Amino acid sequence: MSLLFRYLTRNNAFILLPTLGVGIGLYVLTDLFERLDNFIEAGLSAGMVLTYFVVKTPLVISQILPVIFLLSTVIQLCLMARNRELTALQAGGISLGVVANSMILCGVFWSCVQLGFSEYLGVAGERESARIWQEEVRKKNLAATVLHDVWFADGDWIVSLKTLDPKAQGTGFSGYELSEDGLGIERIVQASSFSAAPDHWVLRDVRVYTPAAFSQVVQPELILPLAQDPETFRLVSTTTKPQQLPLWQLGEAIEQLRSSGSNVESLRTAWHAKIAYAASILVMAFVATAIVSWKDNIYIAVTLALVVTFLYYAVYTLGTTLGQRGLIPPFAGAWSANIIAAAIALWRLLPLLLRRV
Numbered sequence: 001m002s003l004l005f006r007y008l009t010r011n012n013a014f015i016l017l018p019t020l021g022v023g024i025g026l027y028v029l030t031d032l033f034e035r036l037d038n039f040i041e042a043g044l045s046a047g048m049v050l051t052y053f054v055v056k057t058p059l060v061i062s063q064i065l066p067v068i069f070l071l072s073t074v075i076q077l078c079l080m081a082r083n084r085e086l087t088a089l090q091a092g093g094i095s096l097g098v099v100a101n102s103m104i105l106c107g108v109f110w111s112c113v114q115l116g117f118s119e120y121l122g123v124a125g126e127r128e129s130a131r132i133w134q135e136e137v138r139k140k141n142l143a144a145t146v147l148h149d150v151w152f153a154d155g156d157w158i159v160s161l162k163t164l165d166p167k168a169q170g171t172g173f174s175g176y177e178l179s180e181d182g183l184g185i186e187r188i189v190q191a192s193s194f195s196a197a198p199d200h201w202v203l204r205d206v207r208v209y210t211p212a213a214f215s216q217v218v219q220p221e222l223i224l225p226l227a228q229d230p231e232t233f234r235l236v237s238t239t240t241k242p243q244q245l246p247l248w249q250l251g252e253a254i255e256q257l258r259s260s261g262s263n264v265e266s267l268r269t270a271w272h273a274k275i276a277y278a279a280s281i282l283v284m285a286f287v288a289t290a291i292v293s294w295k296d297n298i299y300i301a302v303t304l305a306l307v308v309t310f311l312y313y314a315v316y317t318l319g320t321t322l323g324q325r326g327l328i329p330p331f332a333g334a335w336s337a338n339i340i341a342a343a344i345a346l347w348r349l350l351p352l353l354l355r356r357v
Helices: 003-042 048-083 085-091 098-135 230-236 247-258 263-296 300-326 330-355
Strands: 145-155 157-164 169-177 185-196 200-209 213-225
Touching: 003 048, 003 300, 003 330, 048 085, 048 098, 085 098, 098 263, 145 185, 145 213, 185 230, 247 263, 263 330, 300 330
Parallel strands: none
Antiparallel strands: 145 157, 157 169, 169 185, 185 200, 200 213
């Protein structure tokens, strides 16, 4: 690890951390002013309000870290240019491309930090803050939320549920077992109630119909080898966000819902968007270096960085929206902003990155 790299990364952290603190403060104050009336009407204590914002802070960090990294890197490079440090480096035979490589490595590090906050602390904080908002402010009992009219496929079974509660229990089970060729129905199973376990479902008050034999059997209980996890269906309810699941759990839910015949374009886009947003910090390293290589005046460079941030989020939002609606592939929707920003920045930086020291 060279002395120059240590110097650049240390300065980057010294600028980024205070800037991040200011960003968190502005975000929290804005959110507080927007929700203050709701907190007062709900009669929340100061401690509960504080808890709401404390548990939400990791999510806030993961959301604003890309723009904070872009601004801090632009400020750092502009200060180096104003202090003639970049000129001294170039006079010593060290091109801006070497500095850009160090900023890119910083971007890789902060991308990992963002992903960690987003998928660990951020997920837990988002769930808890959503619970406080719904239960303490909106006075909704999320534990009592019941889904209605759920359909899914599992192996040879097509299943319909009248109700499904958060405890993986419900009423109105109707299951249709398909024949081996998939063209007929071997059995029809109906039950007044059921409960789901990880590898089987227990049905109660059961009636089994066999169309080929024109027979009917009544049983007090029946166990079916269904592997479908009922919790995955909460992803398609209006109160649940895909962002409230870690990356790996969201991937598992996508596979289960896909096998059950559900449309998973929205969830696949959300899965790609999680990775793309973390990778955006690496892209911002290219963008920041490209901006300063073109104009190292701190006022112009920071203004341009803010404009780039606005355009990036506009393209990112548009792409994810189109991907969630199935108008473009999920990968293209989630990664379009990164690809466009990186392509423009590399067009400016490529000669610098290829230049030998």
